[in-house]
Every structure is written in C-alpha cells, then in structure tokens.
Amino acid sequence: MDDAALSRRSLLATGAVGLAVPAIGAAVALTGSAANAGATRRITIWAEALPGGLFGYGLAPGQATVPGPLLEMYEGDTLEITLVNTTNQRLSIHAHGVDYSTTSDGSPLHESYNDPGEIRTYVWRSREMFAAAGRRFMPGSAGYWHYHDHAMGTDHGTGGVAKGLYGGLIVRRRGDILPDKQFTVVFHDMTINNKAAPNTPIFEANLGQRVEWVAIGHGNLFHTFHLHAHRWVDNRTGMLESVGDPSPTIDNKDLNPGSSFGFQVIAGEGVGPGAWMYHCHVQNHSDGGMSGIFLVRNADGSMPPGAEEAIHRFQGHAHTTTSQRTDDHGGHGA
Numbered sequence: 001m002d003d004a005a006l007s008r009r010s011l012l013a014t015g016a017v018g019l020a021v022p023a024i025g026a027a028v029a030l031t032g033s034a035a036n037a038g039a040t041r042r043i044t045i046w047a048e049a050l051p052g053g054l055f056g057y058g059l060a061p062g063q064a065t066v067p068g069p070l071l072e073m074y075e076g077d078t079l080e081i082t083l084v085n086t087t088n089q090r091l092s093i094h095a096h097g098v099d100y101s102t103t104s105d106g107s108p109l110h111e112s113y114n115d116p117g118e119i120r121t122y123v124w125r126s127r128e129m130f131a132a133a134g135r136r137f138m139p140g141s142a143g144y145w146h147y148h149d150h151a152m153g154t155d156h157g158t159g160g161v162a163k164g165l166y167g168g169l170i171v172r173r174r175g176d177i178l179p180d181k182q183f184t185v186v187f188h189d190m191t192i193n194n195k196a197a198p199n200t201p202i203f204e205a206n207l208g209q210r211v212e213w214v215a216i217g218h219g220n221l222f223h224t225f226h227l228h229a230h231r232w233v234d235n236r237t238g239m240l241e242s243v244g245d246p247s248p249t250i251d252n253k254d255l256n257p258g259s260s261f262g263f264q265v266i267a268g269e270g271v272g273p274g275a276w277m278y279h280c281h282v283q284n285h286s287d288g289g290m291s292g293i294f295l296v297r298n299a300d301g302s303m304p305p306g307a308e309e310a311i312h313r314f315q316g317h318a319h320t321t322t323s324q325r326t327d328d329h330g331g332h333g334a
Contacts, residue, residue: 038076038077039076040077040080041078042082043071044082045058045068046059046063046086047084047086047087047093048062048086049086049087053163054163055087055152055160056068056164057093057165066166066193067164067167067186068147068167069167070168070170070184070214071167072171072172073169074173075127075142075171076126076127077126078123078125079123079126080121080124081093081122081123081124082121083119083121083122085114085116085119085120089160090108090114090115090151091114091149091157091160092106092107092113092122092151093106093147093149094107094149094157095124096145096258097141097171098124098126098141099124099126099127104121104122104123104124106122106150106151107155107156108151108155126142127140128141128173140171141171143170144168144169144215144260144263146167146168146214147169148160148165149161149165149166161188161218161219162189162219164194166186167184168216170262177210177239177264179210179211181204181205181210181212181267183212184214184216185213185278185292186215186218187217187223188217188218188219189218189220190221190289190290191289191290192290196289197289197291197314198314200292200293201292202295203278204295205294206267206299206300206301207267207272207273207299208266208267208299210265210266211264211267212263213227213265215255216259217255217259218257218258220257221282222257223285223290224252224255224280224281225253225280226251226252227265227294228251228276229268229271230251230265230267230269231265232249232250233245233247233248233263234248234249234250235247237263237264238262239264272296272304273296273298273304273307274295274307275293275295275296275306275307275310276293276295277291278291278294279291279292
C-alpha cells in the first residue's frame with residue numbers, strides 16, 4: 001500500500017493539536033487490511049521548521065504542527081514511517097510502547113537519525129498479548145503512547161523535544177470503542193503544547209460526543225493533569241470493563257517527563273455544556289500558565305450560556321507564579 005492509497009479508515013485517524021478532528025465513529029466498521037491482524041501501513045512524515053524557532057512533524061509538506069499528528073495502529077500491525085527531514089538540523093523519530101530494531105530506534109546511539117535533508121524509514125511493530133510459561137501472559141502493545149525526536153541538540157533529542165518535535169501514538173485492541181473527537185495535550189516544562197495561558201489550546205466538542213484525550217509529559221518538571229467536571233478510570237482505556245472492575249475512578253493523574261496516558265469521556269456527561277478547565281494541578285504551574293479550556297458546546301454546536309464570558313475571563317487572567325502574586329501584594333517571595 002502506498003501513501004496515495006492511505007485512507008482515514010486505513011490509518012484509523014490522524015488529528016492535529018488544538019483541532020477538533022473527528023475520528024472514525026464507533027459505528028463505522030473498519031474494512032480491508034486495517035481489519036486484519038498483521039497489516040502493514042506506510043505513511044510519510046515531514047519534519048519542518050516552524051515560526052518562532054519551533055519544529056514540527058506533519059503528514060504533508062507545509063502541514064507540520066506542534067504536537068505532530070496523532071498516529072494510530074491496531075495490535076499486530078506494522079507502521080512504516082518515511083521521515084523527510086526538510087530542516088537544517090539533525091533529527092529523528094523515536095517511539096514509545098512499540099517494537100523496533102536498532103535501525104529504527106531513532107537515537108544517535110545506533111546512528112538511527114536523519115541528517116539535514118535526509119529521508120529515512122522507521123519501522124514500528126506491535127503485538128497482541130500472548131501466553132508465556134508458568135501460566136503467565138506477556139503484555140501486548142495496546143496503550144496510549146507517544147513519539148518524539150531523539151537527535152536534535154543533544155544525543156537525547158533535548159533540543160528537538162523543547163522545540164516541538166513530539167506527538168501521540170495510540171495502539172488499539174480490536175474491538176476498542178472509537179471516539180468522535182481526539183485531543184493531544186503535552187505538558188512540557190511550563191507550557192502546554194509549547195504555549196502558555198491564555199494562548200493554550202481551546203479544545204471543543206458538542207454535548208454527548210465521545211472525546212479521547214492523549215496526555216504526554218516532556219521536559220524537566222513534574223506535573224499532574226486535571227480535567228474539570230469529567231472523570232475517567234485509571235486503566236488502559238479510561239472505561240470500566242465489567243461491573244467488578246476494581247480500577248479506581250480519577251480526575252487527576254501524574255504526568256511526568258516521558259510518561260503518557262489516555263482516556264475517553266462523554267463531553268458534558270452529568271454536568272452539561274460549558275467552558276471547563278484542564279490544567280496542571282501543581283499550583284504554581286497552573287498559576288504560571290499551565291491551564292486551558294475544554295469547551296463543551298450544546299448538542300447542536302451552539303455556545304452555551306456563560307461559556308463565552310468564561311473564556312473571556314480566562315483570557316484576561318493574570319497568569320503568574322505564586323511567588324509573583326505574593327510579591328505584587330507586598331508579601332515575601334519564595
């Protein structure tokens with residue numbers, strides 16, 4: 001299968017940061033190779049320089065974003081990524097959660113990277129859970145993972161990650177429920193998707209839509225992710241799998257460098273439409289700009305009462321650290 005033959009159905013779904021890009025609805029059955037174990041799909045990703053000194057990955061020339069496109073595959077599938085480096089920097093693409101050879105590791109340790117202008121193919125494989133000795137089972141690849149540069153700036157890609165070369169990767173089990181909307185949220189130092197409030201993304205969904213969040217941590221600081229008025233189950237999918245499922249229900253979770261998780265919620269379920277916050281719950285981080293808005297519109301897409309005013313108040317907030325607030329009020333800074 002070549003790039004031209006790729007369809008949204010064969011790739012599952014691809015979304016850009018901050019854009020409410022619909023995924024395949026749960027009622028749409030996958031057909032062809034995407035529904036068969038062991039399918040191989042091939043895509044091309046362009047690494048490009050962006051305004052403001054940033055870099056991004058994109059699925060077509062001129063379409064690079066921060067974060068990069070949300071990539072998906074089923075357990076048992078293989079994803080072949082041809083990375084085109086259009087920049088003047090050494091860079092790569094390194095995946096978490098899937099299998100690959102040293103030549104697809106994406107690290108200078110194995111000389112697995114793209115020099116400026118170079119085109120290189122990386123192969124990511126996934127597998128299903130399988131029985132092992134001693135009545136045990138080895139885990140499969142299903143989960144909410146991520147990818148990032150591992151070669152720009154340092155041999156660990158510190159410069160590339162800091163400048164926006166990262167994105168989400170989902171490996172699904174067959175039969176998983178597919179969402180209506182998908183959002184990728186990356187906490188990197190004191191930014192969300194390399195932006196600070198009030199310029200952080202406003203993610204939008206209509207009341208009742210199934211929304212999938214992919215949360216990723218990068219940088220040098222420890223964070224937590226909190227979503228107002230919505231909660232999920234702390235397991236692989238964010239949903240209970242049976243009446244007796246002991247997984248705890250949460251609305252806040254650690255999101256530290258290199259970690260990732262995901263979950264699905266029904267927008268506004270039990271609470272209705274409105275402008276709901278998402279943010280880091282480390283207090284001086286949220287004070288310093290690590291917060292954003294999850295806008296749940298009415299079911300018909302119209303703006304709910306009070307939501308626009310709440311967004312205006314958010315955009316007018318003074319986003320400063322706790323110590324700055326204390327100093328401004330005549331106290332003693334930390």
